[in-house]
Amino acid sequence: MKIVVCVKQVPDTAEVRINPETNTLVRDGVPSIINPYDLHAVEAALQIREAAGGEVTTLTMGPPQAENALRETVSMGVDRAVLLTDRLFAGSDTWATAYTLYKGIEHLGADIILCGKQAIDGDTAQVGPEIAEFFGMPHIAYVRKIVEVGNDRIVVQRLMDDGFDVVESSLPVLLTVVREINVPRLPSLKGKMAAKKAGILKLSAADLKAEEENLGLKGSPTQVKNIFAPEAKANRKVLSGSMEDNVAQLVNELVEMKCI
Amino acid sequence: MDYFLTEEQVMIRDLARQIAEEKIVPVRAELDETGEFPWDVMKTLAQSDLFGLFIPEEYGGLGKGCLELTIAVEELSRACLGVSTTFAANALGTYPILLFGSDEQKKKFLPDIAAGKRLVAFGLTEANAGSDAGGTQTTARLDGNEYVINGTKQWITNGGAAEVYTIIAITDRSKGPRGASAFVIEKGTPGFTFGKKENKMGIRASATTELIFDNCRIPKENLIGKEGMGFVVAMKTLDNSRTGVGSQGVGVAQGALDEAVKFARQRVQFGHPVITFQAVQHMLADMATSIEAARALVYAVSRLVDSGSKDISKESAMAKVFATDMAMRVTTDAVQVMGGSGYMKEYPVEKMMRDAKILQIYEGTNQIQRNVIGQALIKEAARLK
Numbered sequence: 225m226k227i228v229v230c231v232k233q234v235p236d237t238a239e240v241r242i243n244p245e246t247n248t249l250v251r252d253g254v255p256s257i258i259n260p261y262d263l264h265a266v267e268a269a270l271q272i273r274e275a276a277g278g279e280v281t282t283l284t285m286g287p288p289q290a291e292n293a294l295r296e297t298v299s300m301g302v303d304r305a306v307l308l309t310d311r312l313f314a315g316s317d318t319w320a321t322a323y324t325l326y327k328g329i330e331h332l333g334a335d336i337i338l339c340g341k342q343a344i345d346g347d348t349a350q351v352g353p354e355i356a357e358f359f360g361m362p363h364i365a366y367v368r369k370i371v372e373v374g375n376d377r378i379v380v381q382r383l384m385d386d387g388f389d390v391v392e393s394s395l396p397v398l399l400t401v402v403r404e405i406n407v408p409r410l411p412s413l414k415g416k417m418a419a420k421k422a423g424i425l426k427l428s429a430a431d432l433k434a435e436e437e438n439l440g441l442k443g444s445p446t447q448v449k450n451i452f453a454p455e456a457k458a459n460r461k462v463l464s465g466s467m468e469d470n471v472a473q474l475v476n477e478l479v480e481m482k483c484i
Numbered sequence: 485m486d487y488f489l490t491e492e493q494v495m496i497r498d499l500a501r502q503i504a505e506e507k508i509v510p511v512r513a514e515l516d517e518t519g520e521f522p523w524d525v526m527k528t529l530a531q532s533d534l535f536g537l538f539i540p541e542e543y544g545g546l547g548k549g550c551l552e553l554t555i556a557v558e559e560l561s562r563a564c565l566g567v568s569t570t571f572a573a574n575a576l577g578t579y580p581i582l583l584f585g586s587d588e589q590k591k592k593f594l595p596d597i598a599a600g601k602r603l604v605a606f607g608l609t610e611a612n613a614g615s616d617a618g619g620t621q622t623t624a625r626l627d628g629n630e631y632v633i634n635g636t637k638q639w640i641t642n643g644g645a646a647e648v649y650t651i652i653a654i655t656d657r658s659k660g661p662r663g664a665s666a667f668v669i670e671k672g673t674p675g676f677t678f679g680k681k682e683n684k685m686g687i688r689a690s691a692t693t694e695l696i697f698d699n700c701r702i703p704k705e706n707l708i709g710k711e712g713m714g715f716v717v718a719m720k721t722l723d724n725s726r727t728g729v730g731s732q733g734v735g736v737a738q739g740a741l742d743e744a745v746k747f748a749r750q751r752v753q754f755g756h757p758v759i760t761f762q763a764v765q766h767m768l769a770d771m772a773t774s775i776e777a778a779r780a781l782v783y784a785v786s787r788l789v790d791s792g793s794k795d796i797s798k799e800s801a802m803a804k805v806f807a808t809d810m811a812m813r814v815t816t817d818a819v820q821v822m823g824g825s826g827y828m829k830e831y832p833v834e835k836m837m838r839d840a841k842i843l844q845i846y847e848g849t850n851q852i853q854r855n856v857i858g859q860a861l862i863k864e865a866a867r868l869k
């Protein structure tokens with residue numbers, strides 16, 4: 225079983241700053257972490273390996289410093305880590321990112337591809353499903369539990385607003401995972417020592433035989449005009465008094481607002 | 485202060501700190517309240533390889549020494565002494581095998597211990613053998629290819645939770661102190677059961693129980709070292725583990741100081757944060773200074789142990805006495821700095837104060853440590869003549 229986990233290095237802050245000129249994320253001076261959802265994807269991959277055997281590879285597209293994020297995944301116990309890095313990749317939107325990762329995974333080969341449900345900086349939740357589209361393979365988003373992994377099939381629970389679906393898919397498949405799926409393990413000492421020495425495979429656009437017009441800023445159909453935090457609407461009311469009064473009051477308010 | 489730790493030692497410290505903050509701090513109050521054994525934390529420690537720190541690489545460990553163990557225990561103690569006692573007692577129980585075990589015993593037990601699959605406990609104390617191990621009444625009688633163990637050990641840390649027990653029993657009473665021997669006994673051996681679990685003032689997350697041996701038969705190969713070496717095994721084990729108790733003192737005191745400083749900066753009285761009052765500042769200054777002095781001593785003695793020095797009794801006793809007396813003072817002062825809030829369970833310092841007390845008692849009371857130091861002084865003076 226070959227499992228590839230896509231991970232992203234993101235700034236460690238809820239307050240993402242934007243460069244007003246380029247409308248891209250400012251990374252300088254902000255400490256980096258692995259996108260938290262991706263840690264759940266790494267943990268899911270390690271658990272699949274523990275149950276079904278195989279090899280786990282983490283993959284990221286990013287600048288050379290993204291190597292640190294990959295080393296962190298090695299310290300958690302992944303078998304190898306691959307960095308897609310090239311000036312040509314700079315300025316990628318989700319489409320170009322997904323294309324590049326797709327070329328990377330094609331190069332490596334995979335039965336199961338795992339992604340976090342979204343990255344906490346961009347918050348688009350697009351890259352995972354887009355990768356699957358490039359491959360023309362099935363994807364299941366918002367996976368909250370992996371029920372069963374067979375040689376050519378997988379059964380998972382997909383988180384829905386009103387509960388969950390049980391979904392079966394053939395392999396290869398791409399899954400995006402939510403926090404509920406597991407608690408990511410902490411690194412081990414042996415892992416940390418191995419991570420320090422681990423060779424990180426670096427691949428360029430040429431290595432991937434990627435088509436240049438699909439890469440980076442040039443290959444990105446999305447042009448970001450402006451990014452801003454939505455204005456907070458202070459339409460909030462706190463009810464006080466006994467529970468019975470509160471419920472009655474709440475029902476009245478909702479009726480008035482024509483919600484019920 | 486910079487102790488010129490190696491890159492690996494810093495790595496160990498950071499990982500132990502991460503575990504302490506993420507996995508221990510959130511559960512310590514509940515563990516204290518319920519006295520439940522911290523299985524989840526032990527699992528995390530096992531996954532992180534910390535159980536293998538001091539075990540040689542050939543047995544699946546990391547092959548590190550006393551200083552690395554000291555650093556890890558200090559970080560865990562900063563969060564919860566109950567958890568760190570469980571972890572440290574595991575090392576205590578392992579030393580007899582590590583220091584005196586046969587190749588077969590090492591091969592049989594150390595890999596699982598290093599992986600954290602099996603916990604270990606050390607059983608020396610009995611009802612009539614506290615400070616005076618000479619009062620040991622548990623016996624081991626050779627019968628063919630087996631030893632038959634009879635007697636009761638009390639107040640044994642990790643009792644019930646551990647799978648492997650290293651214990652001291654009398655094999656030949658006529659030989660006095662040379663008539664004791666060390667054995668390794670596995671949980672589940674017929675005739676080996678556990679008595680009552682103690683209800684303690686502090687370190688409540690750690691399990692403390694009786695070990696009861698009633699005609700418990702173990703294979704002859706479970707003798708550690710040779711017959712008659714029991715007290716040598718015990719004393720060398722304690723020599724090696726005492727710095728760990730010292731580092732528990734450093735850790736819990738640091739945890740208490742951190743809380744006290746944080747609180748004193750926030751708590752306003754007479755229109756000012758209480759930390760601006762010189763009386764409070766001086767208490768905090770003394771606490772911080774004595775912690776640093778203790779840490780320096782504990783680290784220095786740990787390095788002495790790692791150097792392979794043969795006689796470490798005096799220095800390890802000094803590290804234990806100094807750091808644990810300090811911990812009792814500092815945790816008490818932390819409660820004082822925080823006033824009534826410090827006395828309440830909403831804050832962790834009252835627990836730290838209750839927990840700290842054990843450090844002056846177990847693995848040889850601080851009076852006994854002073855005896856050890858005093859005897860060493862007498863010996864050294866006699867040698868000079």
Ligand SMILES: Cc1cc2nc3c(=O)[nH]c(=O)nc-3n(C[C@H](O)[C@H](O)[C@H](O)COP(=O)(O)OP(=O)(O)OC[C@H]3O[C@@H](n4cnc5c(N)ncnc54)[C@H](O)[C@@H]3O)c2cc1C
Nearest residue numbers: 606607608609614615639640641692845846847848849851
């Ligand atoms: C929570 C807990 C966990 C423990 N875990 C373990 C364990 O895992 N394994 C194990 O084997 N034991 C364990 N012990 C036992 C512990 O090591 C003993 O309690 C300790 O050695 C002291 O023995 P005692 O309590 O019988 O005190 P006593 O020996 O009865 O001492 C009573 C008082 O007399 C003083 N005293 C005694 N003799 C002298 C002397 N010669 N000179 C000066 N003062 C003296 C002592 O310092 C003390 O103040 C544990 C104890 C506790 C409370």
